[in-house]
Amino acid sequence: MFHVKHELKKVQDSLSSIGIQISESQAEQFLQFYDMLIEKNKVMNLTAITEFDDVIMKHFIDSVIISKYFDFTKVSSIIDIGTGAGFPGIPLKIVFPDIRITLMDSLNKRIDFLTEVIHELDLKKIDTIHERAETLGHKEEFREKYDLCVSRAVANLSVLSEYTIPFVKTGGYFIAYKGTDNDEEIKQSKKAISILGGTVENIIQYKLPDNNTSRSLIVVKKIKSTGKKYPRKPGTPKKEPL
Numbered sequence: 295m296f297h298v299k300h301e302l303k304k305v306q307d308s309l310s311s312i313g314i315q316i317s318e319s320q321a322e323q324f325l326q327f328y329d330m331l332i333e334k335n336k337v338m339n340l341t342a343i344t345e346f347d348d349v350i351m352k353h354f355i356d357s358v359i360i361s362k363y364f365d366f367t368k369v370s371s372i373i374d375i376g377t378g379a380g381f382p383g384i385p386l387k388i389v390f391p392d393i394r395i396t397l398m399d400s401l402n403k404r405i406d407f408l409t410e411v412i413h414e415l416d417l418k419k420i421d422t423i424h425e426r427a428e429t430l431g432h433k434e435e436f437r438e439k440y441d442l443c444v445s446r447a448v449a450n451l452s453v454l455s456e457y458t459i460p461f462v463k464t465g466g467y468f469i470a471y472k473g474t475d476n477d478e479e480i481k482q483s484k485k486a487i488s489i490l491g492g493t494v495e496n497i498i499q500y501k502l503p504d505n506n507t508s509r510s511l512i513v514v515k516k517i518k519s520t521g522k523k524y525p526r527k528p529g530t531p532k533k534e535p536l
Contacts, residue, residue: 301325301346308350311503312359314389323388323415324354330414331379334407340379351504357382358389360444360469360511363498366390369441373398373461375427375454376447380408382471383444387420394419396436400426427457428525438463438519446471451483451512452535456525459490462516468492470512474499480512486536491518 305321316324328349335341343352360382370393374383377397387395397420399405405424412420423430430436443458443466451470458468472479480494487494496513525531 305350305354308355308503309358309389312355312362314358314361316389320388324385326415327380327384327388327411330411338403338407340404340407351502352507353381354385355502356471356509357385357446359500359502360471361389363500363511364467364469364513366393369393371440372396372442372444373436373440375443375445375458375461376400376449377408378404378447380411381446384408384411386444387417388415391418396421396423398423398425398427398430400424426528428528428531431457431460431525436461441466443468444471449532450535451476451479452486453531455483455486455490455492455514456531456536459487459492459514459516460520460525464491464516464519466516468514468516470514472510472512474508474510476510476512487514489521489536490524491520492516
């Protein structure tokens, strides 16, 4: 797919504004992803954000800005839980092509779309899995196998922690992408995070380069192995948060 120079430059400049330098071929991958997202969005609900500039800012930049605050040189494997339309997983894969990434979602249609994206963008060392976190978290090849688990899924942090922490190696991290005003949510999730073997190490608040959007990253360090009974069976974490 051919993209005009100014579109490529816009993607490169936007990422450059947060200190990420990408090649023209990486910018091309972002643009291809944008085109596929907008096309597929006509027939299934992937994103309410569709304007080119907004997608760059609120999806692409928001997905990869994490690398300003967290050292990705120490990360060789990532799992993205509840990846949805591929955020943050696909943008992270484009920027960090050598990191092995697993995209997991419970909706098969989304996974089909992402498999297509991976093929079209010719991305390597990236897998998609159609599964629920509560089930996948007990499978030996996924449990406690990742340096980093990320999620932009819209769930309360107590619930999200039970979905995510079981995938993280001891010494690894779970990072939740959130909006602001999370103090109460974080306070209420500390017990769940501790039960699951984690501790809140940092809460990073920042604004996207457009200066209109305030966001935060909740950084949870895994300090001990997760008890075998977690995650509980599908539906339970949401109905009865820890």
